[in-house]
Amino acid sequence: MKRKLFKGLKYLVLLVTSLLSLFPLLWMFVSATNTSVDILTGRLLPGSHLAENFRNLLAKADVGRALWNSLRNASVATIASLVVCSIAGYGFEVYHDKGKDFLMRILLLSMMIPFAAIMIPLFMMFGRADLLSTTTAFVLPTVSTAFLIFLFRQSARYFPKDIIEAARIEGMGELGIFFKMYVPIMRSTYATAAIITFMGAWNSYLWPLIIMQEPESITMPLLISNLIAGYVTDYGALMLAVAISVLPTIVIFLALQQNFAEGIISSMK
Amino acid sequence: MERVLKLRRRQNIIGWGFVLPASLMIFIFYFYPIARAFVLSFQTGVGVNLKYAGLFNYQRLLADNLFKKSLGNVFIFLIIQVPIMLLLALVLASLLNDKNLRFRGFFRTAIFLPCATSLVSYAIIFRSMFALDGFVNAVLTNLSLISRPINWIGQPWTARIVVVIALTWRWTGYNMIFYLAGLQNIEPSIYEAAFIDGASGFDQFFRITIPMLKPIILLTTIMSTNGTLQLFDETMNLTNGGPANATLSVSQYIYRLSFQYSPRFGYAAAISFVIFALVAVLAFIQMRVGDTR
Numbered sequence: 001m002k003r004k005l006f007k008g009l010k011y012l013v014l015l016v017t018s019l020l021s022l023f024p025l026l027w028m029f030v031s032a033t034n035t036s037v038d039i040l041t042g043r044l045l046p047g048s049h050l051a052e053n054f055r056n057l058l059a060k061a062d063v064g065r066a067l068w069n070s071l072r073n074a075s076v077a078t079i080a081s082l083v084v085c086s087i088a089g090y091g092f093e094v095y096h097d098k099g100k101d102f103l104m105r106i107l108l109l110s111m112m113i114p115f116a117a118i119m120i121p122l123f124m125m126f127g128r129a130d131l132l133s134t135t136t137a138f139v140l141p142t143v144s145t146a147f148l149i150f151l152f153r154q155s156a157r158y159f160p161k162d163i164i165e166a167a168r169i170e171g172m173g174e175l176g177i178f179f180k181m182y183v184p185i186m187r188s189t190y191a192t193a194a195i196i197t198f199m200g201a202w203n204s205y206l207w208p209l210i211i212m213q214e215p216e217s218i219t220m221p222l223l224i225s226n227l228i229a230g231y232v233t234d235y236g237a238l239m240l241a242v243a244i245s246v247l248p249t250i251v252i253f254l255a256l257q258q259n260f261a262e263g264i265i266s267s268m269k
Numbered sequence: 270m271e272r273v274l275k276l277r278r279r280q281n282i283i284g285w286g287f288v289l290p291a292s293l294m295i296f297i298f299y300f301y302p303i304a305r306a307f308v309l310s311f312q313t314g315v316g317v318n319l320k321y322a323g324l325f326n327y328q329r330l331l332a333d334n335l336f337k338k339s340l341g342n343v344f345i346f347l348i349i350q351v352p353i354m355l356l357l358a359l360v361l362a363s364l365l366n367d368k369n370l371r372f373r374g375f376f377r378t379a380i381f382l383p384c385a386t387s388l389v390s391y392a393i394i395f396r397s398m399f400a401l402d403g404f405v406n407a408v409l410t411n412l413s414l415i416s417r418p419i420n421w422i423g424q425p426w427t428a429r430i431v432v433v434i435a436l437t438w439r440w441t442g443y444n445m446i447f448y449l450a451g452l453q454n455i456e457p458s459i460y461e462a463a464f465i466d467g468a469s470g471f472d473q474f475f476r477i478t479i480p481m482l483k484p485i486i487l488l489t490t491i492m493s494t495n496g497t498l499q500l501f502d503e504t505m506n507l508t509n510g511g512p513a514n515a516t517l518s519v520s521q522y523i524y525r526l527s528f529q530y531s532p533r534f535g536y537a538a539a540i541s542f543v544i545f546a547l548v549a550v551l552a553f554i555q556m557r558v559g560d561t562r
Contacts, residue, residue: 006470010364014372017361018379024394024438025382027404031397040400042407088291095284103292110299114499114548116520117541118302120527120534121309125302144294174283203387205502206520210528221389225506228393235397242390253385257378264443265450 028246031239039235053236060237063244065216066223070202070245073219077139077201078194084144086190089152090178094164104153107146115206123210133214141207142200148193151263155189156182192263195256199249220245303545309538315531326539336540338514339522342429343498346518350433351493355486358441362448363478377449381442388439388502395435396422396507425515428508432516435507440496444489451485452478487559491552498548519544 031039034047057063092104122141131137159182167177183190205221212219218226224241227233253260310326312319330336364370365377383391398404399421406418421427455477463473479486501520504510510517510525519540526537 011371014361014364014376018376021380021383021438021442024391024398025386027398028390028394039397039404040402040407042404042411084291084294088288091284091287095280095287097281097284100284100288103288107292107295110295112495112549112552113299113303114495114520114541114544116499116501116523117306117545118299119523120538120541121302121305122298123527124305124534140294141298144291144298146295149291174280174287178287199385203389205387205389205505206524210524221387221502224393225389228396228506233397233400238393238397242393246386246390249387250382250385253382254378257381260384261381261446261450264446 025246025250028239029243031235032243034236036233036235039239049236050240053234053240056234057237057240060234061223061227061241062215062218063223063241066218066220067244069217070220073135073138073208074198074201076135077142078197080139080143081145081148081197082190082193085148085193086152086183086186087178088144089149089154090156090159090182092149092153093156093159094161104149107149110146119206119210122207126211133212133217137211138204138208138219139201142204148197151193152186152189155186159185188259188262191256192259195252195260196263199252202249306538306541306545309535310542312535312538313533314535315533319535322535326536329536330539330543335514335517335522336519339517339519342515342517343500343519345429346432346436346500347494347497349429350436351490351497353433354437354441355444355489355493357437358444358489359448359478359482359486360474361441362445362452363474365445365449366452380445383439383441384443386439389506391435391439392503392506395431395438399431422508423512425512428512428516432504432507435503436497440493444493447485447489448482451482455481483559487555490559491555494551494555495548498544498551 027044030044030046032053033050034043035049035052038047038049092100126132126137126140163181164177167181172180203221204219205225208217208219208222209225212222220241224238224245227238227241309319311321311323313322313325314320361380365373367373370376386394400406401418401420401423403421405421406415409415410418419427421431459477459481460473463477468476499520500518501524504516504518505521505524508516510521523537523541523544526533526540
């Protein structure tokens, strides 16, 4: 009897928590199809005002441009990060010696540095280099991260060393071994790294807020954040904007949840 | 033999070629700026017209009530929100760590899903839900739980509560994933033995789960502390630091000093260096406390 009660309680707790986790997202998607008045009076059913909200949103903000900027910045960031960090991670493992091990330990210290502590010097650097409002400025500070280097170093640890030796005997160059042998085998590590980097860049807010000062360089998080300024909020249009920015990451998340979880967990190994 | 040595040397040089681009970038974009912030914290002036002023910025800091308030706010969040979230994540992970559980995949995905939402987006969702004329008040009024709408965002403590709720919503699943991974390393036979010995679920949680997960609990505590001390996106978009700076975070104060008022880079750098020191000191203390048994 007691066990049955416990079991029932267990399902109840999990069910309530799951619904609480899903509710704000469902509410946001539903609200994107309703008018401001309906949303505020607590309507929970999908409405027929999606097109109207869309028109209102486009009248207020350049969603197309923001989407394109976000997509371009996040893609460039992801590709650059993956190339730079995977080569380094592979190098730290395959050619490791005392010097490189020591360097790796130093690099890991960078994970302790809060972004707020370095944003002013970074802003001054990019201002002096006349790179404000550019993709370069958006991407460059986070191309190389100790976390990704570490992730690729750990995965290179499981890359069989015999393959490298065999390829060397065949006369393959070191870069060739990396690109033709390591990269194809480590596809799942690349997927993990890609999701984490893409989501981070797509969602990044504080750095673009400082650096992307021209209206033409606006990204999705900045656009949404701008919509709440002002006295009257059009909640329908606002929730539609949020939905547009969240939908891609939710789709990626649901499709590649396992990689995402692995990426998070690998940070503690 | 000489050929092999030559080959090794060549490979070693190529190895440095592999690791140097990434390493240099970390030095340029992390280590140089933190050193620069340190130097900057001894300078005063507006914009880029700076001159050395010794410890002036740090003295000013001690008398700055807004700085103290923002630091206090961050610690309020830290002390209230982090324990609630981590305990919740632990409980959920141990409930989910059951191979025979039905709908396990659904529960896991649902609780983990908030992690796919950007910080700005969820802050705005919660801001809308807790607006004075918003959804939460509408529901509470309809259920006759309250007679007048609560001005959630407009009063210091309710605003803080909303921030705590929002933070917990976004990050509980994230921490749960760590605990789930940790739980998979615990032998099920330990729980079976405890069950045979008559240990209740409650006992198992406090006597087995928590001690076994100690290193991971420590890790998540350090990560959450680090994250809370750097809080920015949420308070900026959920409450904009208000009302009356009751939810102003230190990062937001640094941002205001640097980019909203006439730029005081030197003073802002002094504050940011305090944050850096705090992160380091707290991580050190937590590691010390976590190691003792």
